[in-house]
Amino acid sequence: xxxxxxxxKINYLRLAVTDRCNLRCFYCMPEDGLNWLSRKQLMTYExxxxxxxxxxxxxxxxxxxTGGEPFVRKDIMKFLTALSELQGLKELTLTTNGVLTxxxxxxxxxxxxxxxxxxxDTLDAGRFFSITKRDEFANVMATMDELLKHDIEVxxxxxxxxxxxxxxxxxxxxxxxxxxVSVRFIEEMPFNGDxxxxxxxxxxxxxxxxxxxxxxxEIRKLDDTQYSxxxxxxxxxxxxxxxxxxxxxRTFCGxxxxxxxxxxxxxxxxxxxxxxxxxxxxxxxxxxxxDLKQMLLNTFNTRPKDGWEAEHQRAGSLxxxxxxxxxxx
Numbered sequence: 001x002x003x004x005x006x007x008x009k010i011n012y013l014r015l016a017v018t019d020r021c022n023l024r025c026f027y028c029m030p031e032d033g034l035n036w037l038s039r040k041q042l043m044t045y046e047x048x049x050x051x052x053x054x055x056x057x058x059x060x061x062x063x064x065x066t067g068g069e070p071f072v073r074k075d076i077m078k079f080l081t082a083l084s085e086l087q088g089l090k091e092l093t094l095t096t097n098g099v100l101t102x103x104x105x106x107x108x109x110x111x112x113x114x115x116x117x118x119x120x121d122t123l124d125a126g127r128f129f130s131i132t133k134r135d136e137f138a139n140v141m142a143t144m145d146e147l148l149k150h151d152i153e154v155x156x157x158x159x160x161x162x163x164x165x166x167x168x169x170x171x172x173x174x175x176x177x178x179x180x181v182s183v184r185f186i187e188e189m190p191f192n193g194d195x196x197x198x199x200x201x202x203x204x205x206x207x208x209x210x211x212x213x214x215x216x217x218e219i220r221k222l223d224d225t226q227y228s229x230x231x232x233x234x235x236x237x238x239x240x241x242x243x244x245x246x247x248x249x250r251t252f253c254g255x256x257x258x259x260x261x262x263x264x265x266x267x268x269x270x271x272x273x274x275x276x277x278x279x280x281x282x283x284x285x286x287x288x289x290x291d292l293k294q295m296l297l298n299t300f301n302t303r304p305k306d307g308w309e310a311e312h313q314r315a316g317s318l319x320x321x322x323x324x325x326x327x328x329x
Contacts, residue, residue: 230245
């Protein structure tokens with residue numbers, strides 16, 4: 001079992017396979033995109049598989065594939081299939097924007113993907129285009145339909161943005177009336193990739209919940225699962241559930257069981273840190289498994305106690321400004 005210096009169990013890896021994305025959501029990256037990583041800068045599938053194999057041996061039980069958008073990377077299903085065959089891995093999930101995903105859903109079911117987080121900030125096609133700068137709403141909804149058809153758990157992730165989509169909170173909640181989905185509202189974070197200073201949060205988890213409670217006075221709190229990042233609720237008679245993720249308020253750090261590997265191999269023990277070691281570089285230097293394992297253990301033993309400490313410790317005290325696509329969603 002892996003633990004950190006605060007006694008928290010580490011059993012969940014979020015692995016970003018690419019920084020590229022086919023949407024341009026303004027809260028994630030500038031409209032004209034980013035300076036994409038070259039193929040050489042990216043971890044190869046072999047390097048990712050080698051890293052995941054070691055981490056599973058060390059105690060990682062769940063891996064979530066993220067990006068960027070995972071399905072823009074060539075041969076992603078071959079990699080996911082190989083990953084699903086790792087001995088000791090108990091759960092394989094992924095996060096996608098759904099634009100390219102629908103044709104792969106049957107294969108995801110076949111290899112045992114148990115849950116998919118679908119990014120969807122609005123149910124209005126016009127606002128979807130305004131937020132993402134792409135006319136892909138129909139493809140995202142087709143992916144949701146396919147996931148439900150194949151009985152894969154669907155969690156809809158909606159970032160709540162002042163002046164952009166707060167009118168979509170209630171329509172998104174209404175999805176849970178007839179569909180067995182979990183709609184999770186996420187506080188907006190400062191990972192926009194354009195370097196401007198984040199000035200604060202107008203819609204925190206308390207305000208989001210108040211907005212929902214005003215429309216659904218009968219809503220009730222559910223027991224949150226171990227390591228849950230969301231506060232979870234259910235409206236009586238509705239098939240699905242509602243969650244609120246305090247991603248900027250960082251109220252769940254005390255039970256955090258997650259680590260991240262970015263597309264270029266940077267290990268992050270906290271979303272808000274600046275990276276603690278580069279696994280890809282070590283592999284390309286020819287490090288052996290025992291030495292890499294020890295380096296990993298050393299980093300886990302110096303983990304910040306929460307996201308606020310991690311942000312404060314960033315190199316040069318720089319504010320958070322990178323794109324979520326370069327970190328891994």
